[in-house]
Amino acid sequence: MFPDRFESRVLASPTEVRHALVYTLNNARKHGSWHGRGPDHFSSGGEFDGWSDWVAQSSELPKGRTWLLNVGWRRLGLFSVMEGPRNRDEFLEGCWRAERKRFQVLQKAQRPRR
Numbered sequence: 510m511f512p513d514r515f516e517s518r519v520l521a522s523p524t525e526v527r528h529a530l531v532y533t534l535n536n537a538r539k540h541g542s543w544h545g546r547g548p549d550h551f552s553s554g555g556e557f558d559g560w561s562d563w564v565a566q567s568s569e570l571p572k573g574r575t576w577l578l579n580v581g582w583r584r585l586g587l588f589s590v591m592e593g594p595r596n597r598d599e600f601l602e603g604c605w606r607a608e609r610k611r612f613q614v615l616q617k618a619q620r621p622r623r
Contacts, residue, residue, distance in 0.1 A: 520577065521577075521607075521608070521611065522577075522581075522607045522608075522611060523577060523581035523582045523584055523585055524582075524585060524607050525607050526577045526578060526581060526582040527582040527585050527588070530557075530559065530582065530588070531588050531592055531593075533552070534548065534549070534552055534553070534554045534557060535548075535549070535554075535588075535590070535592060535593060536549075536552075537549040537551065537552065538591075538593050539593050546590070546591075547563055547590055548560070548563060548590050553570055554590070555567075556568065556569050556570045557570065558570075559582075559583065559587050559588065560587060560588065560589065560590055561586070561587035561588060561589050562589050562590060562591070563590045
């Protein structure tokens, strides 16, 4: 692991989880090292069952332990094996935008009603 390339944060919304899955499973496509019509064969994408245009070859992947990993992100729609991940800055901006929105909702819920 390279300390300057590692970022750890809790993914707390369906949007954040979906972006992270796209980024992780289709990252080789972003960098131009994978041009096939299916998932990157160096990733676990062939076993992933969340593709809109690809059927998982097996179900060897363990199920997620949270609602976000099993159900939440899917409500936003499955993604294509051809969908490219955002660049790192766009990905982080999307995460922070979701975080700000969640914070605003919490603030609004805590305001006293008149």
